[in-house]
Amino acid sequence: MKYDLIVIGAGPAGMAAAGTAARGGLRVALVDSAAQLGGQFHRQPPPELGGGNVRDDPTHERLGRDQSIEQAIQAPAPRRDFLRLRDRLTGVDLHLGCRVWAVEPSFAVHHDGGTLTGERLLIATGAHDRVVPFPGWDLPGVMTAGGAQALLKGNLVVAGRRIAVAGTGPFLLPVAAGLAAAGARVVGVFEAARQMGALARYPAKLAEGAGYAATLARYRVPYHRGQAVVAAHGADELAKVTVAKIDDGWRAIRTREIECDALAVGYGFVPQLDLPVQLGCATTRDSDGSAIVAVDDQMRTSITGVHAAGETTGVGGAELAELDGIIAGHSITGTPLPDGVRRRRERARAFARLLHEVFPVRDGWRDRLRADTIVCRCEEVPYQAICDAQALGAVDTRSLKLLARPGMGWCQGRMCGYAVARLAGEDPPPPRRPIAQPISLQNLAAYPLRSTNDDA
Amino acid sequence: MHPDRMWRSAEPRKSYDVIVVGAGGHGLATAYYLAKNHGITDVAVLDRGWLAGGNMARNTTIIRSNYLWDESAGIYEHALKLWEGLEEDLGYPLLFSQRGVLNLAHSLQDVRDGVRRVEANRVNGVDAEWLAPEQVKEVCPIVDVSPGVRYPVLGATYQPRAGIAKHDNVAWALARAASDLGVDLIEHCQVTGVEVTDGRATAVTTTRGRITANKIALSAAGHTSVVAKTAGLDLPLQTHPLQALVSELLEPIHPTVVMSNAVHVYVSQAHKGELVMGAGIDAANSYRRRGAFHIIESQMAAALELFPVFARAHVLRTWAGIVDVSPDASPIIGLTPVENLYLNCGWGTGGFKATPGIGWCYAHTIAHDTPHPLTAPFTLTRFTTGALVDEHGAAAVAH
Numbered sequence: 001m002k003y004d005l006i007v008i009g010a011g012p013a014g015m016a017a018a019g020t021a022a023r024g025g026l027r028v029a030l031v032d033s034a035a036q037l038g039g040q041f042h043r044q045p046p047p048e049l050g051g052g053n054v055r056d057d058p059t060h061e062r063l064g065r066d067q068s069i070e071q072a073i074q075a076p077a078p079r080r081d082f083l084r085l086r087d088r089l090t091g092v093d094l095h096l097g098c099r100v101w102a103v104e105p106s107f108a109v110h111h112d113g114g115t116l117t118g119e120r121l122l123i124a125t126g127a128h129d130r131v132v133p134f135p136g137w138d139l140p141g142v143m144t145a146g147g148a149q150a151l152l153k154g155n156l157v158v159a160g161r162r163i164a165v166a167g168t169g170p171f172l173l174p175v176a177a178g179l180a181a182a183g184a185r186v187v188g189v190f191e192a193a194r195q196m197g198a199l200a201r202y203p204a205k206l207a208e209g210a211g212y213a214a215t216l217a218r219y220r221v222p223y224h225r226g227q228a229v230v231a232a233h234g235a236d237e238l239a240k241v242t243v244a245k246i247d248d249g250w251r252a253i254r255t256r257e258i259e260c261d262a263l264a265v266g267y268g269f270v271p272q273l274d275l276p277v278q279l280g281c282a283t284t285r286d287s288d289g290s291a292i293v294a295v296d297d298q299m300r301t302s303i304t305g306v307h308a309a310g311e312t313t314g315v316g317g318a319e320l321a322e323l324d325g326i327i328a329g330h331s332i333t334g335t336p337l338p339d340g341v342r343r344r345r346e347r348a349r350a351f352a353r354l355l356h357e358v359f360p361v362r363d364g365w366r367d368r369l370r371a372d373t374i375v376c377r378c379e380e381v382p383y384q385a386i387c388d389a390q391a392l393g394a395v396d397t398r399s400l401k402l403l404a405r406p407g408m409g410w411c412q413g414r415m416c417g418y419a420v421a422r423l424a425g426e427d428p429p430p431p432r433r434p435i436a437q438p439i440s441l442q443n444l445a446a447y448p449l450r451s452t453n454d455d456a
Numbered sequence: 457m458h459p460d461r462m463w464r465s466a467e468p469r470k471s472y473d474v475i476v477v478g479a480g481g482h483g484l485a486t487a488y489y490l491a492k493n494h495g496i497t498d499v500a501v502l503d504r505g506w507l508a509g510g511n512m513a514r515n516t517t518i519i520r521s522n523y524l525w526d527e528s529a530g531i532y533e534h535a536l537k538l539w540e541g542l543e544e545d546l547g548y549p550l551l552f553s554q555r556g557v558l559n560l561a562h563s564l565q566d567v568r569d570g571v572r573r574v575e576a577n578r579v580n581g582v583d584a585e586w587l588a589p590e591q592v593k594e595v596c597p598i599v600d601v602s603p604g605v606r607y608p609v610l611g612a613t614y615q616p617r618a619g620i621a622k623h624d625n626v627a628w629a630l631a632r633a634a635s636d637l638g639v640d641l642i643e644h645c646q647v648t649g650v651e652v653t654d655g656r657a658t659a660v661t662t663t664r665g666r667i668t669a670n671k672i673a674l675s676a677a678g679h680t681s682v683v684a685k686t687a688g689l690d691l692p693l694q695t696h697p698l699q700a701l702v703s704e705l706l707e708p709i710h711p712t713v714v715m716s717n718a719v720h721v722y723v724s725q726a727h728k729g730e731l732v733m734g735a736g737i738d739a740a741n742s743y744r745r746r747g748a749f750h751i752i753e754s755q756m757a758a759a760l761e762l763f764p765v766f767a768r769a770h771v772l773r774t775w776a777g778i779v780d781v782s783p784d785a786s787p788i789i790g791l792t793p794v795e796n797l798y799l800n801c802g803w804g805t806g807g808f809k810a811t812p813g814i815g816w817c818y819a820h821t822i823a824h825d826t827p828h829p830l831t832a833p834f835t836l837t838r839f840t841t842g843a844l845v846d847e848h849g850a851a852a853v854a855h
Binding site: 102104110392393398399402409410412433434435438439440441442444445 | 462465506513624701703704705746749752753754756757759760766767768769770771772773774775
């Protein structure tokens, strides 16, 4: 059976688009690698962990409080948004727990459990954490901010007892607030940016931020601007971090050490473009230099029949993603857009651009690399190997990859891609990954075999 | 591991004694032996992309010489002998590992062909053994040799001296050595045409200007026919994508190289631990460096019957190389109807293993304007005379 529309990614953008298209009368499939709807922002725990019953969970004991983690981390407003998005999905076929590894024209969507076919495609695969390396970042206990939040929301697991949250961007706030509310001692939020006055132009967003700030205040979590974690230390696992006051170029000025057993660190997000690049969709650059899918005002990509929405078209948060999804859904069904959507989207997009300005990633992180600092974890490539390759004449990302192998391993450059590109003096090129998700050979081989000469 | 410097990056000059088109393994080896064996150093190797970024970066690095016919055994065994001394010659680690290659037989016809090939190999001085299924199991314990499977293993040819090498290192070592001897390696310089005057090749036009040369040697794999066409040569080549894939890193588990013509798959484990698996060619002609998924899907289904242990290994990347397949699955090497224009093409799926051997012989051909004795049978004219060298059986991947 061929669907009218296959939506890949069940975050705010994908859910909104799928719901809109289904209400417009289309036969819609919604696919996501997670077992639950919601994507990263609305990530839900599996039913067997749900209902607030986490008493058997070892972390619960550690929390020493009666409140369930799930209740503690569920802010009421996002919960309402999620339920609204979910309730609109009536009639949509859900394909959850399906990791899409490839898409082919007109349109076959290959996932690890089979293949779906559809007349049209909407790609809403979101983004993943942007990582910059620093000494000790590969120690157990150091994780991305998104990783810490996924553990918390998706598994009701608190990443540590004493947790530092560091990096840049507004995303650090909900991460720290969630961890604190779940019972962790958050020893501080270390935000690299310093000037945030410009955000005052968006009162609604400011109020959202104030809500998180109130949570942090309630749990006595200090919020430091103009500071960064510049090194992590520990014998076998994280024991402490070095925190530095940094200048505008992110060079460390003064340092101090703080004990902690977990560090959640995030420097914004990298849009996930594997599938649109496979299809040949044109890409462009976001204002922060990230490669993104080029879309028109209908969220149409350069490939006929393919729409994109949400973070793949520029990182901007859940509200913008949802509005993208609504616009894409109406574009696909040919139904008129409700009043105000486009205006709200323009405002949300302008806010996203402002966030890129207020929370930039400066190249000063490179000063913290030591010869033995691992840049690519999968292939265990130290900074020295990158320097050696550059000394041999590798002047771009591709040559660095060829000579020193960063990005050739398990994650295929998702972790180190940004850093390696910046070390080469480039913005990261759009990813080329013919296999968008690691797929097992048995899954690859499981497709019904076409008749070949062997069978004749 | 790397020396202080790899090679000089050169700007194209207006004129060279010899221009080699294509800076893959064959082109680099040819330049190296032109300089080393023949003292010809006024040489430029031109490439439309980066050095060794074509099939040299995309092949599965299998090295063997167990071909059926005397002609093929001659050139491939010459290459294998050179491989055995190449690390020392080039002063660079190539990770050349003679771990042996098994070619599996799955039908009685395969068995007959295999036994015949082993005998032919021995007569030609190429090491070869015929192994019964239980001996296959001894060499490679993870192959399923049980009789009930779709492709039962009825035996295998085995060449112990065969193996693999690290393709990047081979390219870098040859590039460095050629550069040291004075050869210009010029990347991002696409040859757009070969100028022919009075039946004689005189220059190439490129994206970086016109370059004249006394001799022009083509070595551009799947794109050779495109370049040759600009000189008025219509080559009997079909260009196809050939796919390969690589898995996540695994502990050492696969001690040798296993190939199967019937299944169209070949598997080895690289030095770092990833499985490297190659497929058969995509049937459609294409210059696109990506193949169709159904090819690798059906081939992995068959491969997993041979190697059930790999079922849960994850694929990290797939890619394709652009291969030039000739009608008899043997290469075309030597002179052309155009004076001073030389051909090295038609290697199909198997060019890597020949790298030093063909460099040696092609350099001789260019230097003396006469085919090297080992490559003399592989003329372009054999497709009109009928003196074919039919290696479809030993090419290991169906063409």
